Amino acid sequence: MKGTVESLIKKLGLDISSEQRQYLGFLFENLHLEELSDKEQHFFVEYFYKSEALRKMAAFALELADVMHEIRENVPTIEQAERLANGKEQRLYYEQKRQETRRQKLKQQTAKNGNVLYVPFNDYKQERGPFIICLEQTAGMAKYSELCKSMILPLFLNAHQEQRDLYIVPYDCQIHVHYRFENGHLNLSDFKDFIEYQAKGEAAMLPVLQFVKGLLQENQHCTETDVIIFTEGDPVDGPYLLGKHAKTMLEEMKQRYHAEFSVIAMNEHRFNEHHFWFANKAIFADDAIQ
Template identity: 75%
Template sequence: MKDAVQSLLEKFALTITLEQRDFLRFLYDHLHLEELSDKEQQIFIDYFYKSETLRNMAAFSLELADVMREMCENIPAIEQAERLANGKEQCLYYERKWQVARRQKLKHQTTKKGNILYVPFDAYKKEPGPIIICLEQTTGMAAYSELCKSMILPFFMNAHRERRDLYIVPYDCQIHVHYRFENGHINLCDFKDFIEYQAKGEAAILPVLHFVKGLLQENQHCTESDIIIFTEGTPIDGQHLVGKKAKTILNEMKSKYGAEFSVIAMQEHNFNEQQFWFANKAFFADDAIQ
């Protein structure tokens, strides 16, 4: 049976190498390009031809697929038995799976006092919160920019599958721009800006954490938000993370908005465990970089 990428190439009368075909297939699957209009698909493919960065990102993602799954538990692998050919069936499958998980969590959170059961129905009614990716874009991170962006690509599939908004927040000493992809759906303009975005200078972590708190406040009807921080590991204000003010803010984000933090540091020897005390998980990209 003819696959979707082959049909796409024939529709636009395009010829590409086998390697480029693999890159495009990865992007097609993870970014759900089938949901774009014909015109948008044409724009994306034109950009794919022109953007060496995008092709390199796809190459990194393919090469590091196993490492990325091990590093980031926020990107669960889909078991072969779970793969369904029909997109609608697949969507319904994950919806059912999510409902079962929510019911199980509700059961575990139910408490009993005497003959009374206290059931947290308010939490059950809430939808899963956004996935927020904080991407350090500084002089020190320039060598890792394509690698980090390649690791972000699978989050589009994850957000799409779980119907969660995906935010990408590049930062240095401040926040210049951020991108929101509703339910993981690709927006070509923002996606291209994200691919091409670069910044210089040094990184400060507190401004981006304040910004993330603002995003969580906008989504306070949700629960269980995931915040993933890509960093070189040495923000210039890192010492302030252990201060009382920062701890108050971070603990509020955890308790009030169900925020779970993951940190992906480029080099383990640069990572200060005391400063990143709030991280639920920490991963190191040393193996991937080598």
């Protein structure tokens, strides 16, 4: 990987410091850029050279290695009591656990008529659902924007390794755009737009949750969808999340579409846990910001 990065820098004749080379190497690894064409790799390196925001995000990502390791090891959410020390062993353990659960389900749903067995293989072959990242992009979140995006970068690697789609949904009081990265593969145009995207105003949760429900309906053949919400912690429509309509919608998302919700809140003091009652867990970024 290092040789590829150095070769590209030399070929393009760019004046990049050793520190920036380290950032670029991180991006190549986590965004699996070796799969892009030579032309696309050239474009990315040149974009990195010109984009101060992307360089800052890569720097944040390296500085927050411990925080991001925690995120990567805990998404999808796992039971604390069953965590294993070694990440590779842990992933193998949970994959075996999922396979055993599927085998048991297949056995239970197999019907017998005389000497004929009816086996629901379509259910057995269900794929794991996507990662859906809901990224609050408001006036209040502006100072955290680069930090949040830096935390999202390693999730491309998770999606790619697990062959799961990665959706990024920026939001304020509504949804203006969203990005889909199929099986975690990088689309340079969408990635560039994601890095540069900014919105203003206040945040509302119901519109983004309704949008997420639409994505879940498109992927209803899948299981274990992970929804990760980056937020300042107190949406303007928070009280409505306690209403009957919102609770019914969220319970359906959790039960019918197997969605698990994680919240990464920028400020623990502003975080209203009652409004995020549906979250399986919350992570506070206060320590990382300081």
